Amino acid sequence: MKIVSFTDTKLTDGFWKNRLDTVSNVSVYNVLRRFTETGRLDALRCEWTQGDANEPHIFWDSDIAKWIESVAYILESESHPELESAVDSAIDAIASSQLVDGYYNCCYISKHLDKRWTDRTDHELYCAGHLIEAAVAYFNATGKRKLLDVMEKYLEHIYNVFVVDKSATFTTPGHEEIELALVKLYNLTDNEKYLELCKFFVDSRGVSDEQEYNGVAHKYSQSHLPVREQFTAEGHCVRACYLYMAMADLARLTDDDELLISCKRIFDDIISKKMYITGGIGSSGRGEAFTVPYDLPNLTAYSESCAALALAWFAQRMTLLEADSKYADTIERVLYNNGLSSVSLDGKAFFYVNPLEIRTELLERNTSQCNTHENLPITERKEVFDCSCCPPNITRFIASVADFLYTCDDDTVFVHQYMASETKFDDIRISQKTSYPNDGKIEIVAENVKTLAVRIPYWCSDYSITLNGAVLDSEPIYGYVYIDLTDEVNSIELDFDMSPRIVYPNSKIRDCSGKVAVVKGPVVYCAESTDNNFNLMAFKVDTTAEFTSEYSEFYGTYVLSVEGKIPTAGEQLYSFGEEKYEPATLKMIPYFGFANRGQTDMEIYFLH
């Protein structure tokens, strides 16, 4: 099984083409501007000295790398000379500052080179990993190999330090990332040494004497157990999912069944116990981490943007290992919810943390002490963060979103996602005509495909499939309907019922107790005070009522209305008479579009 690369696909129109255009024409420029303003590009020359403005931070290389990767993905389909020139300059700066021994890290070279490879938490290997991903992407897009050469030389150094000399004070990276990057580089170069180094880092984790460091518990960096004995998702979510991605890659590339079992069990642990309805993971800001099963608070949800993206990428790798739609379902959950909510509709601003509930009045709750930290997420997106991992991660994610469409082996093409698009690879052509997620109808034309496996989304209980006009009566197997195609060119029409549906969260989720959510297709809905002039928390939705839907240009999809009731305001804190209610209509918008109209209360879950 392999992924059909997004480079083989052209998004044609509609929902995702619009997002891609916004990222290509707004977001990636905005990130460039903010990275320039904050000194991140200048820092690459490693000329910063004490007293200068814009002191380089240990993860700045990775910010730039993800932005380069984003640009590379955009250049695959269209020319952006200004961006390409900016990337070339950045790469020149990196190449000219690389040390003779191959080492490169703008922060360490500028500030304290003598301390390199002494602090496991300090993101050196993490930055290297992102630069490798950028190098591979930029080479693929442009054929330019300067950054690739830099990174191959750097990897010689890393291999010597970690595998040959073991001269670093630690064995495995404190923040995983280089492992999955090494797989990408191996895929490009076929150089087994990269796979070996990846395996070294993965296999050494939780084995050596570095299970605890810097007072941070070993679970935080998935160092509590050897990876083949890890069966639950633990610790810092981005670290975790980047590791799981590499574990899944290795399981596939090395036929490692033990790793496969770990990956499967960890994935199931996430989606059955530790994932928000939005695809968000990591419910606690402390450690940006997975916590205990069913601990999914809405108001204080951490649900970092990068973590949701990493979950989608982990799921993508799992689709290569097992034909089960739970993986693509999870990707879809991220795509239309936590993935998209992380960027503003205009493409300019980003969420690092994606709350599932906003109560604006609580923002003032701790003002009696000005020296305490705020413990609630921010309520509006920002153009830049000090820790700016998320913005360029989101741009690379959306710029390569078509990567999630298909996987294939010799016989079967799996259709995991639905986007208006045209795809060509080998002698195969597949096109999708659809306004998904605004409509459940998809017209697929497939040429030279033997078997097409189409995903029946988890949210859909009623659908029809026709093959060349004839209705198919096929039951899904693990979420896919397998359609044998005998003609050279085949027309497949899917029609998924996309009526709004009530979602019942598990009764073990404390914050959802007695409440329901609303989805329409893959899109989770929320309500904002901006549209609703009553206490959202107290609204009781009539789960038997019909939803009204109306297309919104602003959101690029439908907004909904549903009937229910609200309590007539009581004055007392505690009273003995049962509440009285009056009818009310709840107006809902897609969650991914929340907080695009100023600060407002927001709720996903409602009493019923």
Added chain:
Amino acid sequence: MKIVSFTDTKLTDGFWKNRLDTVSNVSVYNVLRRFTETGRLDALRCEWTQGDANEPHIFWDSDIAKWIESVAYILESESHPELESAVDSAIDAIASSQLVDGYYNCCYISKHLDKRWTDRTDHELYCAGHLIEAAVAYFNATGKRKLLDVMEKYLEHIYNVFVVDKSATFTTPGHEEIELALVKLYNLTDNEKYLELCKFFVDSRGVSDEQEYNGVAHKYSQSHLPVREQFTAEGHCVRACYLYMAMADLARLTDDDELLISCKRIFDDIISKKMYITGGIGSSGRGEAFTVPYDLPNLTAYSESCAALALAWFAQRMTLLEADSKYADTIERVLYNNGLSSVSLDGKAFFYVNPLEIRTELLERNTSQCNTHENLPITERKEVFDCSCCPPNITRFIASVADFLYTCDDDTVFVHQYMASETKFDDIRISQKTSYPNDGKIEIVAENVKTLAVRIPYWCSDYSITLNGAVLDSEPIYGYVYIDLTDEVNSIELDFDMSPRIVYPNSKIRDCSGKVAVVKGPVVYCAESTDNNFNLMAFKVDTTAEFTSEYSEFYGTYVLSVEGKIPTAGEQLYSFGEEKYEPATLKMIPYFGFANRGQTDMEIYFLH
């Protein structure tokens, strides 16, 4: 109007007599033992030097003072030679260490006398206040005036420093307490200077240049506005209520209508927007403070023991200013819930923080990082805290609990609380025979009382009153039924319907959304996992079902059972089918008795 002192009352048997006995025979000895072990008693001699164990803390004097006050209250009704001797030793240590100029503070004298009166936050005046309260109480109980003399001398010093010389770096205490203590001393001595000093501290607050200090916002210490412009409860709850107590005292003693209006509005702000059903206040651990209206989270409730007690004392002072049962209702709410929950049933251990919900599985939520602080309250009571303000506060509160029974003026005796008791003052005798709160029947015999005003509790909608056997048909006025007594000796029988009732919290309280609580009389009920083998959060109570009640020796009151249903366990996090339920019985215990059988989940609010 005046309070009928608890020293005029003998609790005879039943609920409160048992509590009083436990405090007298267990708690106060336990506090003495722990204070001895932790060096608090030794510290009074001011001989601690750098390197010694048990470094004195700035609030240790106040811990000892509250313990002395507790002992004094106990000595009012029975002899405890061991306790009295321990108090005498403590007072000797204080007296012999008092400086020639009158100053006494064990921490400052031992550690950094040169810095006295330079740090507003450092509790010097707070400790002085508690020592004044102790001095008054111990003089009243024993006639011994050594501590009283010490404190009167100390007050000369304080008066000179703050009023005459203004040589301190601040004008008002960072933690209020001395103000209310000065009123007590004024009541004992009739020395106007003490009332003047109280007024000086109260009137200067929020006026001078010390509105902000130490990076702590001025609201924290109620210094954001002059007191007559304060109309909402703000900041650190204990600080706040101690201030409000003094404000109410001054309003009464100086006929200050502006202060009265502030007190009334602040009190209403608390009980209508900022009070837990248990009488707890201060929902945030950050600043141990009042927050915004309706912000009453259950799981992370701070609800400090001292704060609830202070609210009761504030309410008690308000009963002298306005004949409205909301004050005594609030006292009752504290008495039977947050007040009692703060001490274990065996009297040995204490809660500083009183959560309204415990989810034991969440205690592990942040273990991926060992260097982060726990953000949930402890789940079991402790015998001592580093900051041990609560234990001796609870003992003095319960030791003087009969202070809440009556107030009177020339014509009317107000019966605010119901406890089996005998009271004598002037030519008046009143006795109550009752097993309240286990039964709503109270037989009162009153001698030489012109008018008896009996409180109809807020939780009671059905009651009867007889006077000398004849049924009275009297409507309450602001919660009191006024009964004119023409005979010398009168027998009044009250019968309050004490059936369990469902309480509907205001829909603006986020954590109670869609949920109800259960009370029986003044007692709030909760359920623990210890008694219920299912997910308490998911239980839906049938609000139409009859409650079953059974007397429990362990709790000294009734435990309850009620029917309802629980969802049959679903595996998925999010599903489309409506939940299925099975019948279940919820066993409930009084909230004040929670966490007396080991660590367990606990809930007060239930879906319905």
